[in-house]
Amino acid sequence: VLGDMSTEQTELTQTPLLKIWVPWAGGSTNQRRGSSRPQFTNSPTMIVMVGLPARGKTYISKKLTRYLNWIGVPTQVFNLGQYRREAVKSYKNYEFFRPDNEEAMNIRRACALNALKDIANYFAKEQGQVAVFDATNTTRERRGVIISFAKEKGYKVFFIESICDDPEIIEANIMEVKVSSPDYENCDKEEALEDFLKRIECYKTTYVSLDDESDRHLSYIKIFNVGSRYLVNRVQDHIQSRIVYYLMNIHVTPRSIYLSRHGESELNLLGRIGGDSGLSSQGKKYASTLSEFIRDQAIKDLKVWTSHMKRTIQTAEALGVAYEQWKALNEIDAGVCEEMTYEEIQENYPEEFAMRDQDKYRYRYPKGESYEDLVHRLEPVIMELERQENVLVICHQAVMRCLLAYFLDKSADELPYLKCPLHTVLRLTPVAYGCKIEPFYLNIKAVNTHREKPVNVDVTRMPEEALRTVPEHF
Amino acid sequence: MMNGYSYGMEICMTNCPTLIVTVGLPARGKTYISKKLTRYLNWIGVPTKEFNVGQYRRECVKIYKSFEFFRPDNEEGLKIRKQCASAALNDVRQYLTEEGGQVAVFDATNTTRERRETINRFAEQNGFKVFFVESVCEDPDVIAENIVQVKLGSPDYTHCNTEQAVEDFMKRIKCYENSYQPLDEVLDRELSFIKIIDVGRRYLVNQVQDHIQSRIVYYLMNIHITPRSIYLCRHGESELNVRGRIGGDSGLTARGKEFARCLGQFMHKQGISDLKVWTSQMKRTIQTAEALGVPYEQWKALNEIDAGVCEELMYEEIQQRYPLEFALRDQDKYRYRYPKGESYEDLVQRLEPVIMELERQENVLVICHQAVMRCLLAYFLDKTAEELPYLKCPLHSVLKLTPVAYGCKVERISLKVEAVNTHRERPENVNVHRTAEDALQTVPAHL
Numbered sequence A: 001v002l003g004d005m006s007t008e009q010t011e012l013t014q015t016p017l018l019k020i021w022v023p024w025a026g027g028s029t030n031q032r033r034g035s036s037r038p039q040f041t042n043s044p045t046m047i048v049m050v051g052l053p054a055r056g057k058t059y060i061s062k063k064l065t066r067y068l069n070w071i072g073v074p075t076q077v078f079n080l081g082q083y084r085r086e087a088v089k090s091y092k093n094y095e096f097f098r099p100d101n102e103e104a105m106n107i108r109r110a111c112a113l114n115a116l117k118d119i120a121n122y123f124a125k126e127q128g129q130v131a132v133f134d135a136t137n138t139t140r141e142r143r144g145v146i147i148s149f150a151k152e153k154g155y156k157v158f159f160i161e162s163i164c165d166d167p168e169i170i171e172a173n174i175m176e177v178k179v180s181s182p183d184y185e186n187c188d189k190e191e192a193l194e195d196f197l198k199r200i201e202c203y204k205t206t207y208v209s210l211d212d213e214s215d216r217h218l219s220y221i222k223i224f225n226v227g228s229r230y231l232v233n234r235v236q237d238h239i240q241s242r243i244v245y246y247l248m249n250i251h252v253t254p255r256s257i258y259l260s261r262h263g264e265s266e267l268n269l270l271g272r273i274g275g276d277s278g279l280s281s282q283g284k285k286y287a288s289t290l291s292e293f294i295r296d297q298a299i300k301d302l303k304v305w306t307s308h309m310k311r312t313i314q315t316a317e318a319l320g321v322a323y324e325q326w327k328a329l330n331e332i333d334a335g336v337c338e339e340m341t342y343e344e345i346q347e348n349y350p351e352e353f354a355m356r357d358q359d360k361y362r363y364r365y366p367k368g369e370s371y372e373d374l375v376h377r378l379e380p381v382i383m384e385l386e387r388q389e390n391v392l393v394i395c396h397q398a399v400m401r402c403l404l405a406y407f408l409d410k411s412a413d414e415l416p417y418l419k420c421p422l423h424t425v426l427r428l429t430p431v432a433y434g435c436k437i438e439p440f441y442l443n444i445k446a447v448n449t450h451r452e453k454p455v456n457v458d459v460t461r462m463p464e465e466a467l468r469t470v471p472e473h474f
Numbered sequence B: 001m002m003n004g005y006s007y008g009m010e011i012c013m014t015n016c017p018t019l020i021v022t023v024g025l026p027a028r029g030k031t032y033i034s035k036k037l038t039r040y041l042n043w044i045g046v047p048t049k050e051f052n053v054g055q056y057r058r059e060c061v062k063i064y065k066s067f068e069f070f071r072p073d074n075e076e077g078l079k080i081r082k083q084c085a086s087a088a089l090n091d092v093r094q095y096l097t098e099e100g101g102q103v104a105v106f107d108a109t110n111t112t113r114e115r116r117e118t119i120n121r122f123a124e125q126n127g128f129k130v131f132f133v134e135s136v137c138e139d140p141d142v143i144a145e146n147i148v149q150v151k152l153g154s155p156d157y158t159h160c161n162t163e164q165a166v167e168d169f170m171k172r173i174k175c176y177e178n179s180y181q182p183l184d185e186v187l188d189r190e191l192s193f194i195k196i197i198d199v200g201r202r203y204l205v206n207q208v209q210d211h212i213q214s215r216i217v218y219y220l221m222n223i224h225i226t227p228r229s230i231y232l233c234r235h236g237e238s239e240l241n242v243r244g245r246i247g248g249d250s251g252l253t254a255r256g257k258e259f260a261r262c263l264g265q266f267m268h269k270q271g272i273s274d275l276k277v278w279t280s281q282m283k284r285t286i287q288t289a290e291a292l293g294v295p296y297e298q299w300k301a302l303n304e305i306d307a308g309v310c311e312e313l314m315y316e317e318i319q320q321r322y323p324l325e326f327a328l329r330d331q332d333k334y335r336y337r338y339p340k341g342e343s344y345e346d347l348v349q350r351l352e353p354v355i356m357e358l359e360r361q362e363n364v365l366v367i368c369h370q371a372v373m374r375c376l377l378a379y380f381l382d383k384t385a386e387e388l389p390y391l392k393c394p395l396h397s398v399l400k401l402t403p404v405a406y407g408c409k410v411e412r413i414s415l416k417v418e419a420v421n422t423h424r425e426r427p428e429n430v431n432v433h434r435t436a437e438d439a440l441q442t443v444p445a446h447l
Helices: A057-070 A080-087 A102-125 A140-153 A167-178 A189-204 A238-249 A281-297 A310-317 A342-348 A350-358 A371-387 A397-408 A463-467 B030-043 B053-060 B075-097 B113-126 B140-151 B162-177 B211-222 B254-270 B283-290 B315-321 B323-331 B344-360 B370-381
Strands: A012-014 A021-023 A045-050 A075-079 A130-134 A156-163 A220-224 A229-233 A257-261 A303-306 A391-395 A424-431 A434-441 B018-023 B048-052 B103-107 B129-136 B193-197 B202-206 B230-234 B276-279 B296-298 B364-368 B397-404 B407-414
Touching (some): A045 A057, A045 A140, A045 A238, A057 A075, A057 A156, A057 A238, A057 A397, A075 A080, A080 A102, A102 A130, A156 A238, A220 A238, A229 A238, A238 A371, A238 B211, A238 B344, A257 A281, A257 A397, A281 A310, A342 A350, A342 A463, A350 A463, A371 A397, A371 B211, A397 A434, B018 B030, B018 B113, B018 B211, B030 B103, B030 B129, B030 B140, B030 B211, B030 B370, B048 B075, B053 B103, B075 B103, B113 B129, B140 B162, B202 B211, B230 B254, B254 B283, B276 B283, B283 B296, B283 B364, B315 B323, B344 B370, B370 B407
Parallel strands (some): A045 A130, A045 A156, A075 A130, A257 A391, A303 A391, B018 B103, B018 B129, B048 B103, B230 B364, B276 B364
Antiparallel strands (some): A012 A021, A257 A424, B230 B397, B397 B407
């Protein structure tokens, strides 16, 4: 039913930071009807992991959480094992997990309830949108408790079950993340492996998988053998659909992702931002050095991606291999500030310049983009990077910061200030629950293009204060 | 020098062509899925074509008598059907190897393992990847509805009344049931497939090989058949519109505001529960939505095409300052990219998440812009890249799109508020050496 049809036409004003058009309040506290981004879901969502130990639940929980936070959905993991470690200061052995160990059962149940309480708090008080409940949740009883809890609170529930019976994968998991767990600090690898396998056995007797018939009303995805097969049931909304798509695109095959900027450009030398200039002579040197570096890395089946901008393409050309151009990898659009120096921006748009320093992530250049917009446009790139194996991405400063923030789980506040200097390749290799990062500076001099956040971000500041952190240029 | 030019959507699509093979009893939505998927893939720039074996059969056996043709013991029938399948596969091969096709959708029941094996061998011989799409449904209501919607109107039943047609078709389905071997988790574990169960309640996805298969799975998991309507319209007439200027971020004229009011009344009369309203992040669409008095969501992806250096210029000024660019645009309006701006092709890529979400949603009103609306309309009405940039999307009229049978019914509602015309037809002379007069022949009138 549509609301008031009054003929009053509200005037609009553009918010200074985000450049979003909103009704001119004119004094009255009228509630904005126009949300500035599409709504993924209308209630908080609990993602509930299901599966025996060493099936990748924590790996999936952390990775999924990282992805959701990066695309702007506030998400947090609640790992039951951690709650248990708080409650039971030191872990003795697998006997704690025996199904007939009543005392332990009580502790574990109490931990679960605490975790649920924290989840409720996360949604109610901390503006969380998604909570990932990372635990085995292998019995129908336990899942029933969670479902009732969620129903009472009005949360949606989506289960992710990981099923794997390949003993090699399980042992590899255990060696990669379990033997180094706090539980096994005082054991050697062999002891830890042996104990953990017994731990798994404790769960097996009571494990009831999500059932096609009895659980047909639940929303869930079952992942078989690390992704060779999926069963998806009753996806309720957009966010669940995106989660399913993401889970179906990730893999665990070892590989490396190389991130680099284009070689130094003509506009870089002049301290000008944006534009579409070619490489300087140093930049060209970098391109050929990069070519040697890549060859020395002897990478199997390397894919090379660039943007549609001249400077990344020139860099790729020097490699002498096939490459693919993505418009989505183009540098952030600085709108009216394109090709200006920071000094000129300060002179022509001092307020804009200050606002950008106040909130560099959300600030949108007039007729341009924000880092937040960039993340949105880079999402398909990240999705395809997840699908791929060895890739070299030749891109730009702001773009590289966004991609790096995804892999290294950096917050929106840190992202715009990540250091991505010219002529440096970052090699990212997934390991355990995260990403190993190795920088390779290829020893070709280049200008510095990194401008730190100045101390004074007030719109009334003096030009000198604004320009204090501008790096040198011609 | 080797260089791969692509939009990021064509990665891994430049390797092997893909053969999508439908599987399922009659009236399970195979043709619906085939056509819809084909439409989507073509829209995102992947040349795709469907090959419906039923059509080949109708060519071969001019007159359909009855379900008896499909009896498993009808040797003559079986022979003809096998020939038709072969003929279709032959055309598939031609399409994928000689006509630049990237994906072929082989739409038939393919209910036996034997038939699927034949197809697999065919694909292997020709270097095609295979992806099966099986639709399994036992809900009698759904099946009955399917029959009513698309079978009764089939050429097979032009000479029957409804009851006769339904009865015959049910017997036809029976002919397939006994020999139906659904794709199996274990026996078919090496195959790549998606099994769609009960119109999307559940999916089984096995061995997705590459990017295009992943995209297809995502698409299939987002579509639904719940009846609904999508309303497309542009913002009300804007200040720059009346001055014949493109792009920019201006507000509504008085007439534009009048349109917004009428739009509010019109939507109210439509009496839709749970209507979602989407706008771009540009002032003119937001002003239009504000007049509706309901919540709306702003999508940056719905912003008008970025005309780069030509932003806020009149066509006369573009001709004066960038005559070469102006001519190039007329030569290939779909692919032409404004300097420091976008092309229609870029727009389509940017709008893909909007289309995906429109598929998930039910009743939606999208208040957008001329080029954007053309792109969205082209998706729903299956228009080619050549037609798309010239689709008529005048100001102050609403298009109501309602999915029906295999396509979309369109109702154009003009809200009777005057507005300038912003539609510039392709001029006759698109040569770079043409006169200014020739270039500006089709520019609509403005202040």
